[in-house]
Amino acid sequence: MLIKNGRAFMDGQFRSADVILEDGKIRSIGLGLSYDGQVIDAAGKLVFPGFIDVHCHGGFEVSCGDGADAMRKICARYPENGVTSFFPTLAPHNVEMAQRSVQGVKDAMGCPGTDIVGIHFEGPYFSPHNHASHYGPAATNPSPEHTTAMVDGDLDIISMVCVAPELPGAMEYISWARSHGIIIELGYTLATSGQIKEAADRGATQISHLFNGFPKMNHRVDGAVVGCLLEDRLYAQLTVDGVHVLPPFIRLAIKNKGIDHVLGITDGSEYMGKPEGRYIGKTGEEYEIKDGMARDLTGMLLAGTHTFDSVMRTALSMGLTLEEVGRMYAENPAISMGITDRGKIALGRKGDIVIMDEGLHVEKTIIDGQIFYEAK
Numbered sequence: 347m348l349i350k351n352g353r354a355f356m357d358g359q360f361r362s363a364d365v366i367l368e369d370g371k372i373r374s375i376g377l378g379l380s381y382d383g384q385v386i387d388a389a390g391k392l393v394f395p396g397f398i399d400v401h402c403h404g405g406f407e408v409s410c411g412d413g414a415d416a417m418r419k420i421c422a423r424y425p426e427n428g429v430t431s432f433f434p435t436l437a438p439h440n441v442e443m444a445q446r447s448v449q450g451v452k453d454a455m456g457c458p459g460t461d462i463v464g465i466h467f468e469g470p471y472f473s474p475h476n477h478a479s480h481y482g483p484a485a486t487n488p489s490p491e492h493t494t495a496m497v498d499g500d501l502d503i504i505s506m507v508c509v510a511p512e513l514p515g516a517m518e519y520i521s522w523a524r525s526h527g528i529i530i531e532l533g534y535t536l537a538t539s540g541q542i543k544e545a546a547d548r549g550a551t552q553i554s555h556l557f558n559g560f561p562k563m564n565h566r567v568d569g570a571v572v573g574c575l576l577e578d579r580l581y582a583q584l585t586v587d588g589v590h591v592l593p594p595f596i597r598l599a600i601k602n603k604g605i606d607h608v609l610g611i612t613d614g615s616e617y618m619g620k621p622e623g624r625y626i627g628k629t630g631e632e633y634e635i636k637d638g639m640a641r642d643l644t645g646m647l648l649a650g651t652h653t654f655d656s657v658m659r660t661a662l663s664m665g666l667t668l669e670e671v672g673r674m675y676a677e678n679p680a681i682s683m684g685i686t687d688r689g690k691i692a693l694g695r696k697g698d699i700v701i702m703d704e705g706l707h708v709e710k711t712i713i714d715g716q717i718f719y720e721a722k
Contacts, residue, residue: 348364348366348380349367349393352701353391355669358672360672363393366379367712372692372694391703391709392704393700396431396696396700398429398430398679398688399612399614399654401611401612402432402614403614405420405653406619412450417462418459421460427655428655430461430700431461432463433683434466435465437469438496441496444495445495448500459713461698463505465503467493471485471488471519472510473510473536487515487516493507502527506528506529506530507531508530508532509545530549531550531552532554532580538568539572542573542576546577551682553583554583560574578604581603583611584611584674586657587657588664605673609674609678610661610671610679617648617650619651620651622637623635638656655706659706671706697714707721
C-alpha cells in the first residue's frame, strides 16, 4: 500500500511524505514514491502513526473486565477513533475478580482490530484515605505476591501498575516491578513531594491522570501534585475532555512537564462513545449522558464519554498546536511505555496509520498495512 501526498507526523512535526506499507510494516518513506499495488491519495491530509491509548477501562457499552467478547467488541470499534493499540485498564477489587478479567483479556488477544498490548492495573494499590479512590476498604498494600496472584503467575501480561508510593512496602514494590519490566505509575495518593521523588528514584515513570485522583493543590501542604509537576522523570497522563481538568491546569502541566512528557488518554469507560440520553445501567441504576459526561440522577459524575479523537479535538480547541497534539497523542504514549515497534512513522515500524482532516476527524485507520476503518 502506498499513502501519497500526505502530511506525515514524524519526530514532532508534519512533513510532506509518501509512505509505503508492506507485510504489515512501514517499508519506505519519501517523496514521489511509486508502488505497484493499492494507492491512497491523502491529498494533503494529516497522516499519523496509529494512536495508542495507555489508559482505557472500556467503551461502547462494555468494560475491559467483562470478558473476551467485550474485549473483542472494543477492539472492533476502537479503530473508528484512530486507536490501533491499547492497554486494557482493569480495576479489580479482589484476586478472583482480577484473574477472571485477565483471562478475558488474554482470550481476546490477537482478535481483529485494535491490538491489545498488555494489561494496565489501576488498583488496588491506592491510599485508603484518598477520597477520590473508588476502592475504599478494598484498597490494599502492594506486594509481589499479590500482583503475581492477580495474573495467576503470568507477570509478562502486565504492562503497568498504579501505586500510591506512601503505602507500606510501596518503594520496595516499585523496585521489584521495574526489575520485572513492569511500568509504575503513581496515583490515588496522599504522598508528599519527597515520596514522589523517591518513587521516581526507584523507577516510577508515569502519573495516572494528573490532577484527577489527587488531593487539591495547597500552598501550605507538601502534596503529590506539586511533586509530580516538579519531577522531570515522570510522564503525566492527562484527560483533556474539558471537564476532568480545566484548561489552565492543562497549560500548567504542559508548561512544567514539557510537551514531550505529557500524554493524552481517554480514561474511557463503558460510557465512552454513547450518545446523549437516559439509560439503564448493568445493575439497574438509571443514568444520563449529557455534554459528554455520564452522571447518575443525583448529578454525581460517573465518567466521561469522549473518544480518543474527541479529546484530541478538545486539546486543539484549548489552543494547543497540531504539532503539540501530535506529540501528546501519537508519539508520547509509545515512548512513555517503552514501545519501539509502533507509535512512530519510521522504517520497520508496525504498519498502523491514521489519516485525519485538519479538524482531527478520522478518515481512515490502517492496521498492519490494511484498511480497517474508513469514514462514510
